[in-house]
Amino acid sequence: MFPEWVVQPCPGVSAVHQDAARVRQAELTKPAGALGRLETLAIELAGLQHADRPRAERASILIFAGDHGIAAQGVSAYPQEVTIAMLANFANGGAAISVLARALGASLEVIDVGTLAEAPLPGIVTDKPRRGSRNFSAEPALEPAELAFAFEAGRRAVARAAASIPDLLILGEMGIGNTTAAAAVAAALLAVGAGSVAGRGTGLDAAGRAQKVRIIDAALRHHDLTTPDGLAKPGVTPVKILCAVGGLEIAAIAGAIIAAAQRRIPVLVDGFIVSVAALAAVRLNAACRPYLIFAHRSAEQGHRLVLEALEARPLLDLDLRLGEGSGAAVALPILRLACALHNDMATFAEAAVPGRSG
Amino acid sequence: MFPEWVVQPCPGVSAVHQDAARVRQAELTKPAGALGRLETLAIELAGLQHADRPRAERASILIFAGDHGIAAQGVSAYPQEVTIAMLANFANGGAAISVLARALGASLEVIDVGTLAEAPLPGIVTDKPRRGSRNFSAEPALEPAELAFAFEAGRRAVARAAASIPDLLILGEMGIGNTTAAAAVAAALLAVGAGSVAGRGTGLDAAGRAQKVRIIDAALRHHDLTTPDGLAKPGVTPVKILCAVGGLEIAAIAGAIIAAAQRRIPVLVDGFIVSVAALAAVRLNAACRPYLIFAHRSAEQGHRLVLEALEARPLLDLDLRLGEGSGAAVALPILRLACALHNDMATFAEAAVPGRSG
Numbered sequence: 001m002f003p004e005w006v007v008q009p010c011p012g013v014s015a016v017h018q019d020a021a022r023v024r025q026a027e028l029t030k031p032a033g034a035l036g037r038l039e040t041l042a043i044e045l046a047g048l049q050h051a052d053r054p055r056a057e058r059a060s061i062l063i064f065a066g067d068h069g070i071a072a073q074g075v076s077a078y079p080q081e082v083t084i085a086m087l088a089n090f091a092n093g094g095a096a097i098s099v100l101a102r103a104l105g106a107s108l109e110v111i112d113v114g115t116l117a118e119a120p121l122p123g124i125v126t127d128k129p130r131r132g133s134r135n136f137s138a139e140p141a142l143e144p145a146e147l148a149f150a151f152e153a154g155r156r157a158v159a160r161a162a163a164s165i166p167d168l169l170i171l172g173e174m175g176i177g178n179t180t181a182a183a184a185v186a187a188a189l190l191a192v193g194a195g196s197v198a199g200r201g202t203g204l205d206a207a208g209r210a211q212k213v214r215i216i217d218a219a220l221r222h223h224d225l226t227t228p229d230g231l232a233k234p235g236v237t238p239v240k241i242l243c244a245v246g247g248l249e250i251a252a253i254a255g256a257i258i259a260a261a262q263r264r265i266p267v268l269v270d271g272f273i274v275s276v277a278a279l280a281a282v283r284l285n286a287a288c289r290p291y292l293i294f295a296h297r298s299a300e301q302g303h304r305l306v307l308e309a310l311e312a313r314p315l316l317d318l319d320l321r322l323g324e325g326s327g328a329a330v331a332l333p334i335l336r337l338a339c340a341l342h343n344d345m346a347t348f349a350e351a352a353v354p355g356r357s358g
Numbered sequence: 359m360f361p362e363w364v365v366q367p368c369p370g371v372s373a374v375h376q377d378a379a380r381v382r383q384a385e386l387t388k389p390a391g392a393l394g395r396l397e398t399l400a401i402e403l404a405g406l407q408h409a410d411r412p413r414a415e416r417a418s419i420l421i422f423a424g425d426h427g428i429a430a431q432g433v434s435a436y437p438q439e440v441t442i443a444m445l446a447n448f449a450n451g452g453a454a455i456s457v458l459a460r461a462l463g464a465s466l467e468v469i470d471v472g473t474l475a476e477a478p479l480p481g482i483v484t485d486k487p488r489r490g491s492r493n494f495s496a497e498p499a500l501e502p503a504e505l506a507f508a509f510e511a512g513r514r515a516v517a518r519a520a521a522s523i524p525d526l527l528i529l530g531e532m533g534i535g536n537t538t539a540a541a542a543v544a545a546a547l548l549a550v551g552a553g554s555v556a557g558r559g560t561g562l563d564a565a566g567r568a569q570k571v572r573i574i575d576a577a578l579r580h581h582d583l584t585t586p587d588g589l590a591k592p593g594v595t596p597v598k599i600l601c602a603v604g605g606l607e608i609a610a611i612a613g614a615i616i617a618a619a620q621r622r623i624p625v626l627v628d629g630f631i632v633s634v635a636a637l638a639a640v641r642l643n644a645a646c647r648p649y650l651i652f653a654h655r656s657a658e659q660g661h662r663l664v665l666e667a668l669e670a671r672p673l674l675d676l677d678l679r680l681g682e683g684s685g686a687a688v689a690l691p692i693l694r695l696a697c698a699l700h701n702d703m704a705t706f707a708e709a710a711v712p713g714r715s716g
Binding site: 028029030031032033034035036037038076077078079081082085086088089092093094095096099100102103104202203299315316317318319320321322326329330333334336337340341344345346350351352353354355356357 | 386389390394434436453560677684688704
């Protein structure tokens with residue numbers, strides 16, 4: 001029933017290209033290791049891209065948008081209409097990710113995989129199984145067929161992006177209420193209480209956050225996702241969790257991550273919500289993990305635990321908590337410069353610079 | 359005797375422009391504060407540039423190079439000839455900073471303010487009072503007139519760069535042995551033992567680092583810069599410290615920082631050595647401090663203490679320890695994207711996006 005491709009293998013990393021990149025880094029005119037993570041990034045990309053000269057010039061940004069029934073519980077500081085209003089802002093070029101895409105020369109596609117919009121929005125790809133998820137306080141957020149549709153929508157978006165042969169993908173999200181759904185998914189996947197992963201989202205106060213934690217913890221019990229002590233329950237799969245408390249854009253991103261890895265396209269992972277989708281993707285298909293490059297540590301509480309579970313060390317820590325793929329976009333120049341240094345610096349031999357003493 | 363301009367005032371930050379930038383940030387289509395440090399950077403630049411729309415497009419990179427008599431004590435993993443060889447590599451476009459300057463569309467000028475080169479090197483500006491500093495284990499590194507010359511060389515470089523109306527400057531350095539001179543200056547300015555600020559430089563082993571620490575501690579005593587307990591001594595000025603254990607490129611960078619601030623040009627500060635020069639500059643003229651934006655936390659031990667003394671929180675932490683202004687160059691896109699977001703995002707009113715609930 002659940003799409004078979006989701007668990008099919010992803011190509012392996014090329015150890016030959018990684019080794020060659022490591023050798024080249026040691027020959028460039030700098031002390032060994034002096035470029036720190038810029039060196040390891042270039043080596044990593046060379047292995048993922050099976051390339052002597054890794055690249056991060058051609059970046060495709062895919063933003064998945066969905067609405068959340070749980071918003072009815074008052075879990076967001078902003079009204080639900082903001083989701084659709086922001087899609088228009090994306091299309092009109094006024095949102096943060098629109099500005100960043102222009103500044104970076106990256107393509108930007110926004111996919112409505114489940115907002116409340118009744119008709120297709122101009123400038124937005126519409127590919128959704130239903131309008132919004134259900135309120136998971138009362139019922140499962142998604143039927144299995146709806147979840148499967150969202151995974152397919154993620155895969156279709158990657159297939160469209162792949163036509164322009166991108167060096168990497170940036171995945172982002174928009175959806176009022178989606179930090180609540182993401183925190184619920186993370187709590188269930190990690191078998192922790194909501195207090196460890198639910199943050200203030202777009203700007204809840206302390207009381208609002210406490211209510212959000214109570215709503216999620218109650219839903220975890222209601223859907224039988226954790227034991228009464230908050231421990232993992234045997235038989236609770238990522239698919240069950242995503243149906244119970246997930247969201248359409250979170251599912252689409254998980255699908256997009258697996259589809260990108262299967263096509264050997266690295267993914268620059270944004271903040272909390274995309275990281276939770278990545279955690280679900282890795283639980284479904286661990287072979288996608290090497291394709292994930294973590295862009296930044298979000299200011300959203302809960303990102304830390306999710307990053308730890310993924311053994312991820314993000315590149316940036318700039319107190320960002322906007323979403324929209326914005327943190328990943330801000331990290332893109334780091335990858336580009338890492339590639340430029342790897343590809344264009346002179347070697348000690350070329351530059352006739354003496355090496356280490358003795 | 360010491361140049362009078364060094365202690366002359368720097369223009370103040372414009373509170374009017376900072377306040378206007380803060381108001382604008384609150385109106386942009388994102389939750390308040392969701393862009394974290396990108397917001398504060400844009401506000402800071404607006405205040406420094408006295409501008410409604412801050413900019414970081416036009417960047418001038420100035421690299422100051424010098425040799426160090428202390429290299430004779432075996433404090434570097436690389437032979438002293440590397441300084442001059444690397445200048446040729448800068449000029450030929452093969453060094454890390456050359457690659458970064460091209461990738462970023464930034465101008466690059468390399469100034470020999472004191473290498474051992476006997477004749478001017480092609481593609482390099484020569485502006486030096488002597489060839490190399492003296493070995494500070496035995497004698498003061500610089501005469502006061504030589505130090506003053508280096509400060510003037512820094513100021514002259516800023517004057518040349520200012521002709522192209524840069525939005526900001528990136529200052530960097532090259533000089534085998536200069537982490538030893540910088541650590542000695544830092545230890546004296548901060549009144550700490552060398553063990554707290556001397557690191558492995560370009561790649562010393564543990565024994566090499568221990569020897570470097572002993573050499574610096576002995577020099578601090580020899581030049582009477584700290585008390586026998588390693589405490590600050592009354593009357594030990596930054597000028598005395600820079601003459602005793604400094605270096606020509608360190609002095610030139612300190613001069614360049616003050617000259618840039620006096621011209622109201624922000625400076626993106628690189629790693630350990632530039633930060634030590636910045637600390638000396640701030641001790642000489644505290645009014646330059648607001649113009650300093652700290653790019654990254656170097657992997658070089660000792661940077662932490664210097665950053666703390668400057669109350670600096672750098673933007674990046676990528677284990678870089680190359681110098682050449684490379685870490686500052688890697689941070690430049692962060693500033694550019696912060697400006698793009700500030701200047702080009704739509705406001706809630708423009709985009710007709712609803713604001714917070716309630």
